[in-house]
Amino acid sequence: MAGEQSSLGTAAQLRDPNYTPPLAQAIPLGIQHVLAMFVSNVTPAIIVAGAAGFGFGSNSPDFPNLIYMIQMSMLFAGIATLFQTIGFGPVGARLPIVQGTSFAFIPIMIPLVAGKGVDAMAVLMGGVMIGGLFHACLAPFIGKLRFALPPLVTGLVVTMIGLALVKVGIQYAAGGVPAIGTPEYGSLQNWSIALVVIVVTLGFKFFAHGMLSVSAVLIGLFVGYIVAFATGMVNFSNVGRAAPFALPNPFHFGFEFSIAAVVGFCLMGIISAIETVGDVSGITKGGAGREATDKEITGATFADGLGTAIAGVFGGLPNTSFSQNVGLIAMTGVMSRGVVTIGALFLILAGFVPKVGAIVSTVPIEVLGGGVIVMFGMVVAAGVSMLSDVNWSRRNMVIFAVSLSIGLGLQLEPGALQHVPATIKVLLSSGLLPAAFIAIALNLILPEELADDQTEEISGGHSGHQKK
Template identity: 80%
Template sequence: MNDSSLGTVEQLRDPNYTPPLTQAVPLGIQHVLAMFVSNVTPAIIVCGAAGFGFGSNSPDFPQMIYMIQMSMFFAGLATLFQTIGVGPVGAKLPIVQGTSFAFIPIMIPLVAGKGVDAIGALMGGILVGGLFHAFLGLFIGRLRFALPPLVTGLVVTMIGLALVKVGIQYAAGGVPAIGTEEYGSLQNWTVAGIVILVTLGLKFFARGMLSVSAVLLGLVAGYVVAFLMGMVSFASVGQAASFALPDPFHFGLDFTFAAILGFCLMSFVSAVETVGDVSGITKGGAGREATNAEIQGATYADGLGTAISGLFGALPNTSFSQNVGLIAMTGVMSRHVVTIGALFLILCGLVPKVGAIISTVPIEVLGGGVIVMFGMVVAAGISMLSDVTWNRRNMVIFAIALSLGLGLQLEPGALQHLPSTLRVLATSGILPAALIAIVLNLALPEELAAEATEEVTGGLSGRQTGSFTKD
């Protein structure tokens, strides 16, 4: 958009400025389109891992619709915490909140095959983890030293690697179809492939809204093809209510050590990610550094939004990085634009039919979309790792953390003799990798022998600090 049609450069950089509604509303909806698919996908993945049926005749199917509905509602509410603020809660910046992918590798082992009864433990962990996340706001700035790019890049990469298997399973027909003739069929892969191709085409050859909404439009294209192939059923849409309010303690609350510890540890990583997003917004949109009050307020809002979500049956919330890029691209820093998007999300969350329509998307179509999204998570982690100075010390830390974290995730039977709680946390892959990297980075001295601190260059050369091999 042309800056002159919206306001002066100074106005656009002011979070309190509101463009005319004829422009503010489309800009707000654009923010929703950029995050919509990523926001509702975790609910579908968690429900699928728990064993909820995807057909309208399944007794658990309404529970999945409810969780999708709450993902939209509480993403909107948490976004309002950030844009409007409540006392010290909220950065009062254009920060879009949404359901976090980072927690999925923790949630899947906690609910795997256990049905709706396992969701209560999940909600207990989300509540306590959210409160812990908010508590981190008191001193988050002083904890950043423990999470340099070596650690955060590894964690983000591990999150993506833990999820790519889910994307492949969905594209092939979903977990329930494993072992059947339909699993991995040409029809399934054709639909998933169309989603990927349309997404890539729009991302690289389109501009503006078409490029920003590439994943969403790719899913729409795959959905149309799936409908023409007879893979879509609208039976659930007619059964869904036209309006429904959030239901407190919908799944109950069950406090287990594994869930609480897992969510608290991941909240630490999520809090630092939010600090990065706030800094990205102020630099990209206003050309300045984030203030301590903004960083603290954003962390409080992150945690409070997550804790409230757990009370009503929704998943953890965090700031969405894709919307940070959108602000840099449009140059519009107005928090009130994002408030309009938040209100749109809340409205969608109050209409169960919206969740029912989303649930009609075939698992193969969703698979094509998440293959792209999860691959981008891995790519984001690798991008963060490019800022690391690859000397022998850092390479050893990375190698040990990655080998143990990814290895335990790939071979969970190796820890079969551990108590169930520790086994669930260790085989997630994310937590052991993060803890090992943090401990080794703090314990191993920076000043080592010359051969240990010498930069490793040659081989796969790129940036001076991003090269990998040396004999």
């Protein structure tokens, strides 16, 4: 281990964000960061396209739009990462922060586009652009907002994000949203492919080490892809038709203002900003053994919001810092922002090559389903882990119970909102926003400790002191 470390540099150098190892080591380390985030980065584009009802099937006239969205996911993840690692003015933490397309916004995006086709993307992009600018404007104030978002609230929000997405994973494993109701939906073949991905992913995650363990989901998808290819489920017809090089198109999907989209993206921007603060703190603690400075937190939030807004102009989805890469920095011990910059350049290069997006789009939905079942389950697990830091007083249990019940209930039964105006219905049926709002409000309003008679009443039969 000592010889390995000396080949890269001294321990002090490795903890310095401004130190870049020799290219022979820096390039593989940069590619590691791309591999660790690649699947999670392109998956939201596929999910949103599927929810809107376009992009699946080689004969779909809107299929090129899916390829374009995948292309933009890579391009603007790379550009936003450069905002973080290199920075300019107040933008960027100048730390090894990897940016990627955010899962957190998916519960907001799905109700906005569900079944409406590619035309609904204009509304989505309007929300992405305005929400991104709002997100950037939070940068000077983000430190002052943290008091309102303790682990009880952030843990609940992350758990709700995962719970909102697990249904998508099951649908994909069974054959995808377009196949619902058809005889092949939920077939043994579909589930077999998804289970291969899950089993291989778990095997590498728990029985391999180093980068093989970090890349477990990617390896699982690759093995599942090989099995799907062997069974004739892979179609390469679109790869040949994809251009070898293409520039992004400003306002590719257009721009349309929607109150529901703007409010939803702005509110989720607050949650995303807090998530970024946590990632910045994780990088400085895990990689450099220190707390993040106010300047780093402010710069990271600026880069988060600006990267999202610019992505929206070109048809990309919101991006945020990627937590899995925070873990990778802690694992490798290499704090170099130069290494992450190299990874960002690879992402940008891939973003200019539509054939890369076309190859990604050949992955059968069942293969992707196996991967996202694991990924979305991990989102839920991460939320539960955050909740483990909560002091589970009866006060906090009541806040959690009410927030979860209303949020998850509205998500499961959107028909209960049929008499609510359309804009409000979109926001409430996500489940995530009402849960977050209720949790934040109750946490600020309710006293730290309930009175003795109230706690006895709530505990009821469990305490033996229930009031008559």
